[in-house]
Amino acid sequence: xxxxxxxxxxLWELSQTGDMKVPARxxxxxxxxxxLKSEISKASPWSALKQLENVATLPGIxxxxxxxxxxxxxxxxxxxxxxxxxxxxxxISVAGVGFDCNCGxxxxxxxxxxxxxxxxxxxxxDILFSKVPAGLGKKGKLSLDNREIDEMLITxxxxxIEQGYGIESDxxxxxxxxxxxxxxxxxVSKHAKDRQNKQVGTLGSGNHYLxxxxxxxxxxxxxxxxxxxxQDECLISIHCGSRALGHQIGTDYLKVLEAATKKYDIxxxxxxxxxxxxxxxxxxxxxxxxxxGINAAFANRQVISHLAREACAKVLDIAxxxxxxxxxxxxxxxxxxxxxxxELLVLRKGATRAFGxxxxxxxKAYRATGQPALIGGTMGTSSYILCGTKKGMKESFGSAxxxxxxxxxxxxxxxxxxxxxxxxxxxKKGIIIKGHSLDGIAEExxxxxxxxxEVVSVMEEAGIAGKVAKLSPIVCVKG
Amino acid sequence: xxxxLEHPADIGILAEASTLEExxxxxxxxxxxxxxxxxxxxxxxxxxxTCEAGSIETLFVEWLNALLLQADLHSMFFSRFKVQxxxxxxxxxxxxxxxxxxxxxxxxxxxGTEVKAATYSGLKYKEERGIHSLxxxxxx
Numbered sequence: 001x002x003x004x005x006x007x008x009x010x011l012w013e014l015s016q017t018g019d020m021k022v023p024a025r026x027x028x029x030x031x032x033x034x035x036l037k038s039e040i041s042k043a044s045p046w047s048a049l050k051q052l053e054n055v056a057t058l059p060g061i062x063x064x065x066x067x068x069x070x071x072x073x074x075x076x077x078x079x080x081x082x083x084x085x086x087x088x089x090x091x092i093s094v095a096g097v098g099f100d101c102n103c104g105x106x107x108x109x110x111x112x113x114x115x116x117x118x119x120x121x122x123x124x125x126d127i128l129f130s131k132v133p134a135g136l137g138k139k140g141k142l143s144l145d146n147r148e149i150d151e152m153l154i155t156x157x158x159x160x161i162e163q164g165y166g167i168e169s170d171x172x173x174x175x176x177x178x179x180x181x182x183x184x185x186x187x188v189s190k191h192a193k194d195r196q197n198k199q200v201g202t203l204g205s206g207n208h209y210l211x212x213x214x215x216x217x218x219x220x221x222x223x224x225x226x227x228x229x230x231q232d233e234c235l236i237s238i239h240c241g242s243r244a245l246g247h248q249i250g251t252d253y254l255k256v257l258e259a260a261t262k263k264y265d266i267x268x269x270x271x272x273x274x275x276x277x278x279x280x281x282x283x284x285x286x287x288x289x290x291x292x293g294i295n296a297a298f299a300n301r302q303v304i305s306h307l308a309r310e311a312c313a314k315v316l317d318i319a320x321x322x323x324x325x326x327x328x329x330x331x332x333x334x335x336x337x338x339x340x341x342x343e344l345l346v347l348r349k350g351a352t353r354a355f356g357x358x359x360x361x362x363x364k365a366y367r368a369t370g371q372p373a374l375i376g377g378t379m380g381t382s383s384y385i386l387c388g389t390k391k392g393m394k395e396s397f398g399s400a401x402x403x404x405x406x407x408x409x410x411x412x413x414x415x416x417x418x419x420x421x422x423x424x425x426x427x428k429k430g431i432i433i434k435g436h437s438l439d440g441i442a443e444e445x446x447x448x449x450x451x452x453x454e455v456v457s458v459m460e461e462a463g464i465a466g467k468v469a470k471l472s473p474i475v476c477v478k479g
Numbered sequence: 480x481x482x483x484l485e486h487p488a489d490i491g492i493l494a495e496a497s498t499l500e501e502x503x504x505x506x507x508x509x510x511x512x513x514x515x516x517x518x519x520x521x522x523x524x525x526x527x528x529t530c531e532a533g534s535i536e537t538l539f540v541e542w543l544n545a546l547l548l549q550a551d552l553h554s555m556f557f558s559r560f561k562v563q564x565x566x567x568x569x570x571x572x573x574x575x576x577x578x579x580x581x582x583x584x585x586x587x588x589x590x591g592t593e594v595k596a597a598t599y600s601g602l603k604y605k606e607e608r609g610i611h612s613l614x615x616x617x618x619x
Contacts, residue, residue, distance in 0.1 A: 045491075046601075072487045074489075074600075075601075075618060076598075076600060098618070099595040099596040099618045100595055100618075136583070136590045136591070136592070137554055137585065138585075191548055195551045195552060205593040206595075248548065254596075255537075255541075270599075407487070408487065410489075411485050411490075436585060437591055437592065438589075439591045439592065440591065
């Protein structure tokens, strides 16, 4: 049995053994650790701990293979995983980014008391469901030719704003100002672009959602004031990513990296960790393609936020621009960042960037507070807004959890929960759910996830992110 | 036959058949049955799919990802498949196949969850007692 020791409050370590180049560290409480151990003791084919141990063997990894408190098995890397690599010695892997580059969350403020919003929640649910394309196979309202796609891949959210989807000030409140540099559309295949031309401004399916949320508690007055959050007011939150373009980038580069693993003779414990040196043609090409995917996701969330603003403005009788952007941040990313004076490639796979106070990457209005980290809960429980901390910068490369984290398989969720029961139960709690797939609703049942309160509390107790506000859903649109 | 394997976040597929080609067909059915009710998808239009890879395992992932690409480009679900696999002189494999299906009609096809990609995770191929068996994890 692997030995895990709590080395500081909420931080557990698996010592460096065998081929591991660094230790593995997990932010967790005893309950989360027991779940990880049970995956091993029950000989489950999927073990998040084993995956984290494998990540620790990759060349050039710095300090530790880290997992957040929402850790659960992914492919290659666990979900909730963070790993930073030296730019000369390190590698880049599809498994460390995922097939949905820059999947993330964007949150806008609705400057109205919740009672005003709740009075119209049915109308809001109906209009958002009809205006925001969601679900498998749903096409977007924008149809882009390949020249326009290339422009979008370079300029991200700015492209969408220039097309009339949003307001100029949105840019200031996006990670990377909504367009990361180093995106070369030539490194993205024609297939990827062709798949995207009908998918810009679509939510997708699975765990993606659009929610109207109520701020149920403010947990840090000063930070909430800096973030412009008022108890009992409302928010719009959008969770989605780079859609088919991102999926195709992952698929295309999986092949490239598989060949690169052999070419550069990189020893990997599992095939799914196929990787290329960051400092190689293959690594550079993939990183450039990821940057395109990151921008596609920013553009996607920008278009969706515009559609949501228009819909909400109509029902709530306020101006679309009154719904200002709190923040937009990704949780499936590969980014070159400076940590303790060194430039590193930081992979976050289901982990949110949560930079601490003072970092120049944070919008000026939030710089003294730390970056907002937007944590999505489930359709029946809470979401959170956290803030990054100085300790997080030192310990977790400025990263926090991204959600509750799944606790059971989709099949198990369908066996345990009936979509009709979930809908009526949540309706009794005052939450309206609109979904395109009944199976999808059962798979995403709140009970299929870990307790988000527990997951977020671990982050706060460990000191790598602080709680600012707790949110509960009023309306949830699922794909 | 195909079977869905349980995974905390995603879904695995296991495909078994008496020939390698049929196992590939079963794998494709297993993947599309995550996205829709296969019995409701009419095999009206035929799309050609080709791919190649250095091993049977990676060919399986290539095949599934090639189908996802075609399904997306044509906004279709597929319900019937045919494949032919040939081994080349350099020991790599080539697949030439067809997929039949129709344009996505969300309510009629009882849509499920989108598959983002087939991955190398849990990827296995074996032939035992005349049964070809393939498995991999689908990213949801």
